[in-house]
Amino acid sequence: MMDASFVAAISAIVHVLVQLALCVRVLLRPHREPASRIAWIVVVLAMPVVGIVAYVLLGEVNIGRRRVARMREVLARMPKPADAAEADAKYLQPDVPERYVHLFRVGHSINGLEPVGGNRAHLLPDSNAAIDAVVADIDAAQDHVHVLFYIWLPDTNGCKVVEALKRAAARNVTCRAMADGLGSRLMIRSEHWAAMRAAGVHLAEALPIGNPLLRPLKGRIDLRNHRKIVVIDDRITYCGSQNCADPEFRVKAKYAPWVDAVMRFEGPIARQNQHLFAGDWMGHVDDDIADLLRRPLPPAEPGLTAQVIGTGPTVRYSAMPEMFESLMYTARRELVISTQLGHARDVRIADVHCPPRAGHFDPVLRSRRVDAGRVVRQCPPRRRHHDHLPGAKRLVDRGGGESQLLRRIAGCGGADLRIRGRAAAHQVADAGR
Helix, strand or coil: CCCHHHHHHHHHHHHHHHHHHHHHHHHHCCCCCHHHHHHHHHHHHHCCCHHHHHHHHHHCCCCCHHHHHHHHHHHHHCCCHHHCCCCCHHHHCCCCCHHHHHHHHHHHHHHCCCCEEEEEEEECCCHHHHHHHHHHHHHCCCCEEEEEECCECCCHHHHHHHHHHHHHHHCCCEEEEEEECCCCHHHHCCHHHHHHHHHCCEEEEECCCCCCCCHHHHCCCCCCECCCEEEECCCEEEEECCCECCCCCHHHHHHCCECCCEEEEECCHHHHHHHHHHHHHHHHCCCCCHHHHHCCCCCCCCCEEEEEEEECCCCCCCHHHHHHHHHHHHCCCCCEEEECCCCCCCHHHHHHCCHHHHCCCCCEEEECCEECCEECCCCCCCCCHHHHCCCCEEEECCCECCCCCCCCCCCEECCCCCHHHHHHCEEEEEEEC
8 A cells, every 4th residue: 555645745746736737727818817817826826725626616717618619600600680681771771970980890890790770769767667568569479579588587577578478479479588597597497487388488598507516517607698688570679787577676685676777679670689699599409590580671760770789708808898998988078887787897997987088077987886696895985986987976876786888879788897797698788879
């Protein structure tokens, strides 16, 4: 038998080699902030075993190589939105002033989606009104209904949508519903999910967790599909931070009320959200719905210009920060940002808020410091955000709420300002004028 001291020496050598390998990985991994590199090196070296395990589980921004490869394959064979036959090209042409053209070019570089005209939109007053509008549109659907939610709860509003989908399926309307495996786990495990399947609604679970002990080996559990997409008959869509739940958010009532910004769009912009939904759906389900993207666009009427911007593990890491930066630098008279998860730890984004760069006006940052189910202690107005955003006015919203980014040039979206959130989570925003 081997001497115990020899075994201990071999174990120590192996441990040191693993630590050195992880430190090299931390230093060489792309798209990591310098402060994050230093912190992980300290954790790996100072906490012998725990640090290694922590890095393996949480140190990499990864949802799984096989999953990303399948998503890329699906996107590669999907028809381009611009290839769809145009029903009325006259009204589809975007009307964008020269000073805003660059914003839509940045958006196009992310997904390849062009700005399109002929849309109508209005901002819904509150969460309940948004859900009621979605239900009314589902009840009026004639061909198909596609919905995707990060959080879908079996509460009053959640069940309203469930019943509307069941009614639509009973009318032979093709219904496809997708929900995130973690954020919507209560709905997916409930009797309502089974009832929808029995009624003929096609269902899919985004980023399923499976065995929680083995899941970290395939990718991080906390990187989720945060999209909220509703597409009805290829002509009506919604964009914003509205999940399918009551504003009272009873599962975590102390964070209520949930305050969300949602816009209802009608027009050819729905095809672009259809494109995002199809990519997510086909990336998880063996159901090819690409033919929907080849249909002629519905007739368009005079209206506003809009563009969908979707981020996730298949687009470049810097996509959403670049979009935020471009919007902020364009501001000349007013800049208002409303966000739940808006720590602005990205130095570039934080610097843009400074009045000398923002156009000699004071930006307004409206935020709710709620992150990952924890209440972060509110800072005095002179600290934290103001250290990074000198001159900015900070308004604290006592309500909860998913992230909202309100801009004069843009409508609203579900993207937030977290570094982790922008790295691999699926998010979507609608830019419009």
